[in-house]
Amino acid sequence: MSLRNRLTDTFGITHPIVAAPMDYVSDARLASAVTQAGGLGLVGGGYGDEAWLAHQFAALTAAPVGCGFITWSLGHQPHLLDHVISHRPAAIFLSFGDPAPYARTIREAGIPLICQVHDITQARRAIEVGADVIAAQGGEAGGHGGGLRSTFTLVPEIADLLHATAPDVMLLAAGGITDGRTLAAALALGADGALVGTRFWASPEAAVSRAAQNHALAASGDDTIRQQVYDLIREKSWPPHYTGRVLNNDFLRRWHGHEIHLTHHLPHTRAQFNTALAAEDYQVANIIVGEGIGRITSIAPVATIITEMVTRATQILAPPEPRQYRP
Numbered sequence: 069m070s071l072r073n074r075l076t077d078t079f080g081i082t083h084p085i086v087a088a089p090m091d092y093v094s095d096a097r098l099a100s101a102v103t104q105a106g107g108l109g110l111v112g113g114g115y116g117d118e119a120w121l122a123h124q125f126a127a128l129t130a131a132p133v134g135c136g137f138i139t140w141s142l143g144h145q146p147h148l149l150d151h152v153i154s155h156r157p158a159a160i161f162l163s164f165g166d167p168a169p170y171a172r173t174i175r176e177a178g179i180p181l182i183c184q185v186h187d188i189t190q191a192r193r194a195i196e197v198g199a200d201v202i203a204a205q206g207g208e209a210g211g212h213g214g215g216l217r218s219t220f221t222l223v224p225e226i227a228d229l230l231h232a233t234a235p236d237v238m239l240l241a242a243g244g245i246t247d248g249r250t251l252a253a254a255l256a257l258g259a260d261g262a263l264v265g266t267r268f269w270a271s272p273e274a275a276v277s278r279a280a281q282n283h284a285l286a287a288s289g290d291d292t293i294r295q296q297v298y299d300l301i302r303e304k305s306w307p308p309h310y311t312g313r314v315l316n317n318d319f320l321r322r323w324h325g326h327e328i329h330l331t332h333h334l335p336h337t338r339a340q341f342n343t344a345l346a347a348e349d350y351q352v353a354n355i356i357v358g359e360g361i362g363r364i365t366s367i368a369p370v371a372t373i374i375t376e377m378v379t380r381a382t383q384i385l386a387p388p389e390p391r392q393y394r395p
């Protein structure tokens with residue numbers, strides 16, 4: 069049994085696995101590795117850095133590869149959309165903001181549009197603007213999100229919505245998918261595939277320091293927390309309803325819940341953060357991972373991760389052997 073389906077057919081890939089566009093973590097190396105292993109790699113457009121993006125597209129070693137944007141941030145530099153379209157990505161992934169201002173340009177360029185959503189209202193909006201794929205992100209996911217829904221209920225609810233109103237729109241489940249069991253669950257919940265972030269973050273191909281990865285391997289899902297402290301520290305103007313899931317640490321125990329107080333200490337705390345980042349002191353610097361980190365016990369190559377995920381999911385989803393007839 070193979071996991072090939074309409075998602076793999078549409079993108080010309082082998083496995084229904086899409087790499088999350090994790091800002092600078094998802095550079096050409098990681099995106100190419102995922103595609104090489106049969107998934108769909110995405111370069112992380114993140115907050116938008118034209119020189120970095122040009123460099124990543126030039127450095128790709130596999131195709132197809134798409135690109136993600138943080139939608140509200142794209143609003144500050146809308147020309148980046150044309151820049152990325154000129155590289156003919158396999159998909160453009162918009163997350164965190166209204167996709168409407170960009171959807172038409174993407175669709176007229178003939179590039180599949182993936183919209184990441186966090187609730188039903190956003191899913192309806194994605195359908196309305198003509199998304200080809202919806203990524204339903206539960207609050208257990210690493211990085212930013214809406215935070216209020218879980219993958220386990222959001223995915224089947226959106227699957228039913230799509231089935232009833234937009235059956236051609238495909239669905240990815242995002243948040244907590246780290247292995248074959250969770251991939252099988254995502255497919256069983258009605259998704260066409262999985263959007264995987266944290267599991268690929270813990271690979272040698274990800275643009276992450278090995279010290280950060282080793283630190284995170286010791287964590288359980290309980291050790292992650294949704295917060296806004298690091299957005300204040302990093303001067304990222306996220307709309308207020310978004311929070312980011314990271315590993316909890318001493319810095320967050322001091323400032324989470326005391327953000328107003330923190331704003332009065334920003335020059336000092338920013339300096340402290342930058343020093344910690346350079347020194348790889350993760351009791352102060354941030355590590356962005358989801359609850360799924362609790363089920364990750366090794367830094368494994370992307371190809372190994374994908375093979376194990378697909379092999380196990382296939383076993384789980386395989387129809388049972390017909391019972392032997394015994395007279």
Ligand SMILES: Cc1cc2nc3c(=O)[nH]c(=O)nc-3n(C[C@H](O)[C@H](O)[C@H](O)COP(=O)(O)O)c2cc1C
Pocket residue numbers: 088089090091093112113114115136137138162163164184205208209210211212242243244245263264265266267269356357358359360
């Ligand atoms: C390190 C990291 C960085 C992320 N950065 C982005 C980003 O720049 N843009 C985006 O749309 N999503 C980003 N995400 C969220 C992913 O799109 C995705 O929803 C999430 O990784 C899925 O959950 P998982 O981490 O449990 O696999 C990030 C996630 C992680 C772990």
